[in-house]
Amino acid sequence: MEIPFVVNARKDTGLFNSKVAIWLFLASEVTLFGGLFSGYLFLRLYADYPWPERTLPVLPGLINTFILILSSVTVVFAWAALKLRNWRNFQINMWITLICATLFMVLKSIEYKAKFSHQAVRIKTEDHSVKDFAILEGHLNKAEVKDGKLVKAKKNEEGDYSDNAFYANKIIFKADEVTFTLTRHFYDDFLYEIVKQAGETKFELVEDYMQVIIKEDGSREEEVLVNKGEELSAPAIEAAEEYFLGRRSDDAKLRTRYLKAAFAQRREAGDKRAGWEIAQSEEFLALQAEQNKEIKLRSFSAPATMTFKATEPVILHLDPSVVVSRSGNQLRLRDDTLIGGELLDSSMFLAVDGIDFRFTAQRAEEKGISAESAIEKSWVLKQPELKKVWDAHQEWLRAHVEKLDKKSDDKGLVGEDRYVPTENEKYRVNWDQMVAYHRLGYEGIYDQAATDEGIQKPGWIEGFAGADHYDEEMSKAFVKVTIPRENIGFESTFTPRWNTYYAIYFTITGLHGLHVIGGMIVLGYYLFFGRKMYESNPEWLANRVEVGGLFWHFVDLVWIFLFPILYLM
Amino acid sequence: MAGSPEEVKKAVKAFTFVGGILFIFTIVTVAVATVPWLDFGGHGFDMVDCVIGLLIATFKATLVMLIFMHLNQEKPLIYLIYGMAILMAIFCMGLIGWSKSDPIQFGNEKKADGFYNAEKAATDVH
Numbered sequence: 001m002e003i004p005f006v007v008n009a010r011k012d013t014g015l016f017n018s019k020v021a022i023w024l025f026l027a028s029e030v031t032l033f034g035g036l037f038s039g040y041l042f043l044r045l046y047a048d049y050p051w052p053e054r055t056l057p058v059l060p061g062l063i064n065t066f067i068l069i070l071s072s073v074t075v076v077f078a079w080a081a082l083k084l085r086n087w088r089n090f091q092i093n094m095w096i097t098l099i100c101a102t103l104f105m106v107l108k109s110i111e112y113k114a115k116f117s118h119q120a121v122r123i124k125t126e127d128h129s130v131k132d133f134a135i136l137e138g139h140l141n142k143a144e145v146k147d148g149k150l151v152k153a154k155k156n157e158e159g160d161y162s163d164n165a166f167y168a169n170k171i172i173f174k175a176d177e178v179t180f181t182l183t184r185h186f187y188d189d190f191l192y193e194i195v196k197q198a199g200e201t202k203f204e205l206v207e208d209y210m211q212v213i214i215k216e217d218g219s220r221e222e223e224v225l226v227n228k229g230e231e232l233s234a235p236a237i238e239a240a241e242e243y244f245l246g247r248r249s250d251d252a253k254l255r256t257r258y259l260k261a262a263f264a265q266r267r268e269a270g271d272k273r274a275g276w277e278i279a280q281s282e283e284f285l286a287l288q289a290e291q292n293k294e295i296k297l298r299s300f301s302a303p304a305t306m307t308f309k310a311t312e313p314v315i316l317h318l319d320p321s322v323v324v325s326r327s328g329n330q331l332r333l334r335d336d337t338l339i340g341g342e343l344l345d346s347s348m349f350l351a352v353d354g355i356d357f358r359f360t361a362q363r364a365e366e367k368g369i370s371a372e373s374a375i376e377k378s379w380v381l382k383q384p385e386l387k388k389v390w391d392a393h394q395e396w397l398r399a400h401v402e403k404l405d406k407k408s409d410d411k412g413l414v415g416e417d418r419y420v421p422t423e424n425e426k427y428r429v430n431w432d433q434m435v436a437y438h439r440l441g442y443e444g445i446y447d448q449a450a451t452d453e454g455i456q457k458p459g460w461i462e463g464f465a466g467a468d469h470y471d472e473e474m475s476k477a478f479v480k481v482t483i484p485r486e487n488i489g490f491e492s493t494f495t496p497r498w499n500t501y502y503a504i505y506f507t508i509t510g511l512h513g514l515h516v517i518g519g520m521i522v523l524g525y526y527l528f529f530g531r532k533m534y535e536s537n538p539e540w541l542a543n544r545v546e547v548g549g550l551f552w553h554f555v556d557l558v559w560i561f562l563f564p565i566l567y568l569m
Numbered sequence: 570m571a572g573s574p575e576e577v578k579k580a581v582k583a584f585t586f587v588g589g590i591l592f593i594f595t596i597v598t599v600a601v602a603t604v605p606w607l608d609f610g611g612h613g614f615d616m617v618d619c620v621i622g623l624l625i626a627t628f629k630a631t632l633v634m635l636i637f638m639h640l641n642q643e644k645p646l647i648y649l650i651y652g653m654a655i656l657m658a659i660f661c662m663g664l665i666g667w668s669k670s671d672p673i674q675f676g677n678e679k680k681a682d683g684f685y686n687a688e689k690a691a692t693d694v695h
Contacts, residue, residue: 014644015646026651027651027654030655034659035658037662038665041662042668058602062595066592066595069591072633073584073585073587080578080581083577084574556637560626561630563626564598564602564622565622568603
């Protein structure tokens with residue numbers, strides 16, 4: 001059967017089928033992205049932390065904008081080529097479109113990779129007026145544990161780190177025993193990691209895990225379910241867990257049965273009061289007390305935990321995100337598993353490429369304290385190398401303020417209209433400024449900044465995806481610090497975990513990236529499988545390409561707003 | 570919409586022209602945000618820069634919709650479908666904007682006339 005209106009338009013609407021369909025789809029897309037942009041607006045307006053303004057490297061975003069505009073042009077050229085029945089031109093333009101889309105995704109993945117490897121730490125100082133809240137950004141350095149001590153990992157002759165080296169952001173714990181809770185299921189990955197890191201050392205069950213058997217005559221007998229000395233393994237815990245949860249469920253059913261029986265008994269005795277009144281009555285409570293004795297006899301009781309002891313202490317390196325709380329002799333993991341032992345030095349080794357006191361300043365202002373005095377007392381400024389960078393920044397700021405004052409005077413601005421430095425300029429040292437200060441040897445910063453050229457920061461190309469820690473010269477500017485675990489308030493890579501900015505950034509750009517991939521598949525289909533249709537019904541193919549093109553333009557349209565909002569504002 | 574070869578050839582010229590404008594205005598957007606002497610309003614990013622950035626983006630988006638997506642020659646049904654969706658998106662964003670002027674109120678922050686007392690709220694510790 002021939003499908004009507006695939007080539008020619010309907011008389012009443014003036015449109016062919018797929019045109020109506022794609023516009024309905026695009027309308028749904030507008031509401032989808034509209035909702036996400038509203039989400040962005042909400043998160044930005046109501047952020048209770050300093051919003052990361054103009055934080056992304058502009059160049060990759062700018063190139064991606066050019067790429068998408070170019071592809072939008074080539075996709076309409078491809079459609080025009082079909083209208084003019086020029087298959088060769090159609091192919092060339094479609095190929096350019098697909099290459100542009102691939103380039104867009106490559107740049108996006110470079111940008112994402114930089115975020116995944118970039119570490120941020122919020123500093124915590126207990127005796128600080130606002131608990132510090134300075135933020136350090138940078139890359140983690142590698143460490144090793146030697147003789148129970150955390151030391152900096154060194155490269156061997158081939159320039160590689162040993163297999164024992166890890167990025168120095170781990171909770172290092174000398175574990176004696178591990179206790180699993182049976183009330184909830186353990187995370188398999190945690191268990192396997194503990195077993196893997198223990199290597200030759202074994203964790204053995206401390207005491208028999210018993211089960212109760214009720215025989216036909218009603219007598220009870222205890223039997224070992226998991227033997228004492230059993231090695232730590234998922235099946236061993238699962239067997240006990242299954243038994244424990246099963247018996248707990250049985251006990252619950254038992255209690256319900258007795259409760260129902262107690263109510264029935266009261267009703268039979270002619271008690272016509274409301275249920276809640278009966279439940280509070282002396283008669284009912286007395287009945288329950290009697291029942292409880294029976295329930296106790298008939299109910300099962302099983303230990304809710306299983307403890308395994310190490311044959312000798314094991315040094316575990318655990319990701320901080322899996323540990324919910326820690327004390328000197330115990331760690332609690334996210335699945336409520338407890339690890340007993342001793343917390344060792346778990347410092348973070350960070351090559352710092354950004355110092356940010358905006359959060360400290362915000363919290364100080366909220367408390368009515370001067371931002372400068374709060375910053376002065378920060379843990380960060382007690383580190384000589386970081387202090388040197390901060391002092392250099394103050395020199396730059398002094399010159400910058402003078403320049404702004406002069407500009408305001410020249411324009412005759414007064415009062416609130418006068419130019420003042422931004423919060424970013426006042427309280428944040430960016431990676432490119434760190435490089436500039438380092439190149440000047442941290443000296444004569446004011447003199448250089450006061451000149452017309454100012455300090456020479458790395459250009460856009462040098463910092464294509466942000467701070468380049470692999471560049472030997474540049475990496476020297478990034479101060480290496482050791483941050484004790486007790487001074488780490490919160491840490492994360494630049495992912496949604498760090499803040500709501502990255503949450504919405506990854507959500508919108510990720511969804512947009514999926515649209516680019518979807519568009520590539522559709523347009524690629526026309527390019528690689530369209531020849532047959534072109535020969536039989538070129539107008540139909542032109543209509544299809546027009547519809548695919550409309551989707552592609554929409555993808556471009558979303559990016560036109562995303563680029564300024566995420567990269568420039 | 571362009572149907573005949575002549576019309577299509579004419580449209581291709583328009584596409585090239587619009588592509589050029591989009592490139593130029595992308596550079597303008599970046600320049601306004603990064604070149605110091607093109608920094609409008611106060612020093613650094615502020616509401617003026619935000620409005621300028623969004624106006625340029627809206628202008629670029631309008632060109633893409635009108636020329637590349639042929640909305641300038643489209644049928645009324647399409648205007649209806651797309652217009653409703655855009656209104657919906659604007660309404661969503663408007664809701665967030667309006668919520669800024671409707672903060673959560675506590676009893677002691679209200680003035681005698683029942684309006685929100687920002688001064689009192691700022692000094693109160695909740």
